[in-house]
Amino acid sequence: MSEAGLKLVQGGYGGLRGWIDQVERMGELKRVNGASWDTEMGAITHMLTEHSHGTGPALLFDDIPGYPKGFRTLYGHFSSVRRVALTLGLPLERERKVDIVKQYYDRIQTMKHMPPRYVKDGPILENVIQGDDIDVLKFPVPRHHEADKARYIGTANCVITQDPDAGWFNLGCYRNQVYDAKRIGCQITEGKHGRIHRDKYFERGEKMKVVVLVGQDPLLFMLAASPLPEGISELDFAGGLRGEPIDVIRGPYTGFPIPADAEIAIEAEAVPGQVLEEGPFGEWMGYYSDDTVARPYLDIKTILHRNNPILTCAPQHKPxxxxxxxxxxxxxxxIWRSLEACGLPDILGVWNHEAGPATRFTVIQIKQRYPGHARNVLHVACSCQGGAYAGKWTVVVDDDIDAGDLDQVLWAMCTRFDPMTDIDLVQKAWASKRDPLYLPGNFNNRILIDACIPYDKYLKGTFPPVVDVSPKLRGDIKAKFPQLFS
Ligand SMILES: Cc1cc2nc3c(=O)[nH]c(=O)nc-3n(C[C@H](O)[C@H](O)[C@H](O)COP(=O)(O)O)c2cc1C
Structure with missing residues (x-):
């Protein structure tokens, strides 16, 4: 559908429900009735996404056996670039998918962060459950994959924690296993902001209060799963992107800001020394590589939810x-932000390849300006906050290679790269135990590939010319034979 046909309300699309309406009008929503919480919703999403090449639908499940009609789940938020663009308030269409990164980067460079606005009431207060009535399984909590042992209420979620020193609120997407009606897990990897907050409380022997959103505006989920810098609250960042503060109520137990239009919010606390076995869970690298480990869990104090709530979900699996x-x-x-902050010139494109996944295969496109430029870029990209976690391959390519096009990247790696001189290795880097090859002590090693034309040849124009069709001839041909290219 055309952009003009999209109705963007002030401050965006109007929360999760407005987002679902817009996605349906874009023709990218599938409604599914009758799928079970026990692996069926997860399998359907997995099967419709794995080979979709950026065209997978969003899936709204209803009539889930054992649950009242209207108690829904949403899967597949971001398996199309157009839905990511909708969420970020960017134009829906672009020539190359990698261009959305530059558009987003430009937007975050110019916007002003806006703290949330506290309001007295909101749909999230339609149901407030405390004491004996607390039961997280009143929602159709899924078991995503057959080898998962438990149901996970939190996957497309936002875990809100507060820094005990500086007072800022972080939103991180960290998974939540269900143990029973009143206890859920919270797996937070070393180095993540929520983990640093928890470590600070526990070092002082104090409990940590937490709010877990498990149904919320897709923008908040997206930001909670993004590597924003330390000290920046995703709520302020979301307000900045929207151009309008996020309306929040104060959580009755925690006093934390809770988005007034959220679907489901769980107030809880983690207690030092209280742990339960967590996992196994099918993870983002595509393996069950993260052993079952005793981890701190959350005691639930309050559940808030809207009428007919939508639980948001995001199973992880092989790409x-x-x-x-x-x-x-x-x-x-x-990563783009860090490269420019380090003063590196002429960054033209950055793309973390979907099959990588995350930062496992990152490509940066540059216009070479000086000898050593490519190597500078590689080292910063693999070590900056946005690129450091669990990386594996970082590749730099020239300006004529589209960083988001794997065919072009492989061609550059096969023709502009020398295995003796164009590799650097980084050892003992920030790893993830989700990596089947993590090293003792939870480090990993990674590889940097310079697939740019050697700079002296580039400068002198002595590298062989590329066999290609010139932009002028391309334009002429398209104008003369439009029917071939529509
Ligand atoms: C669907 C999904 C599930 C995730 N699950 C976890 C998790 O269980 N634990 C974790 O530490 N990170 C998890 N992540 C990655 C973090 O959300 C991501 O690293 C984010 O930047 C963390 O926020 P922080 O930078 O504020 O700590 C997940 C990401 C996604 C998209």
């Missing part, structure tokens, strides 16, 4: 999963 583009776009913009 491509529904978060490949999310990580590709949001992570790439943060």
């Amino acid at each position: 491509v999963d529904e978060t490949g583009l999310l990580k590709g776009i949001a992570g790439s913009a943060q």
Whole structure:
């Protein structure tokens, strides 16, 4: 559908429900009735996403056996670039998918962060459940894959924690296993902001209050899963992107800001020393590589939810999963920010390839300006906050190679790269235990590939010319034979 046909209300699309309406009008929503919470919703999403090449639908499940009609789940938020664009308030169409990264990056460079606006009431207060009535399984919580042992209420979620020193609120997407009606897990990897907050409380022997959103505006989910810098609240960042503050109520137990239009919010606390076995869970690298480990869990104090709530979900699995583009776009913009902050000139494109996944295969496109430019770019991209976590391959290519087009990237790696001189290795980097090859101590090694034309040859024009069709001839041909290219 045309952009003009989209009705963007002030401050965006109007929360999760407005987003679903817009996605339906774009022709990208599938409604499914009757699928079970027990692996069926997960399998359907997996099967419709894995080979979709950026065209997978969003899926709204209803009539889930054992649950009242209207208690729905949403899967597949971001398996199309157009839906990522809708969420970020960017134009829906573009020539190359990688261009969305530059558009997003430009937007975050110019916007002003806006703190949330506290309001007294909102749909999230339609149901407030406390005490004996608390039961997280009143929602159709899925078991995503056959080898998962438990149901996970939090996958497309936002875990809100507060820094005990500086007071800022972080939103991170960290998974939540269900143990029973009143206890859920919260797996936060070392180095993530929520983990640093928790470590600070626990070092002082204090409990940590938490809010877990498990149904919310897709923008908040996207930002919670993005590597924003330390000290920046995703709520302020979302307000900045929207151009309008996010309306929040104060959580009755925690006092934390909770988006007034959220679908489901769980107030809870983690207690030092209280742990339960967590996992196994099919993870984002595509393996069950993260052993079952005793981890701190959350005691639930309050559940808030809207009438007919929508639980948001995002199963992880071997590529491509529904978060490949999310990580590709949001992570790439943060890498771009760091490259420019380090003063590196002429960055033309950054793309974390969906099959990587996340930062496992990052490509940066540059116009070479000086000898060593390509190597500078590689080292910053693999070590900056947006690129450092669990990376594996970082590749730099010239300005004529589209960073988002794997065919072109492979061609550059096969013709402009020398295995003796164009590789650097980085050892003992920030790893993830989701990596089947993580090293003792939870480090990993990674590889940097300079697939640019050697700079001296580039400068002197002595590298062989490329066999191609010139832009002029392309234009002439398209004008003369439009029927061939429509
Ligand atoms: C669907 C999905 C699930 C995720 N699950 C986890 C998780 O369980 N634990 C974790 O530490 N990171 C998880 N991540 C990655 C973090 O959300 C991501 O690293 C984010 O930047 C963390 O926020 P922070 O930078 O504020 O710590 C997940 C990401 C996605 C998209």
